[in-house]
Amino acid sequence: MKQFITEVIGEEFVEEMDITPESSFTKDLEMDSIEIVSFSEKIKAHFGDQIDFTGWLSSMDLDQLINLNLGMIISYIEECQ
Known part of the structure; x- marks a missing residue:
């Protein structure tokens, strides 16, 4: 998942973040709808x-x-597998 996030928002942003399962896409990762x-x-x-x-x-x-x-x-992904 981290690789997908890196590809979408950029490595420079991901390096500065502490990405955890609790990380919110809109608040913590600051993704907009297009991302x-x-x-x-x-x-x-x-x-x-x-x-x-x-x-x-x-x-x-x-x-x-x-x-x-x-x-x-x-x-969700684990449930589908």
């Missing part, structure tokens, strides 16, 4: 049809999306 879409495309490319990441995200309400953290994504 989150790019991140989701990287997950889809890596896991293929095994993970319906876009469908999972689209089932969330706005508050859930705003509070989305790395741990939630890791848990």
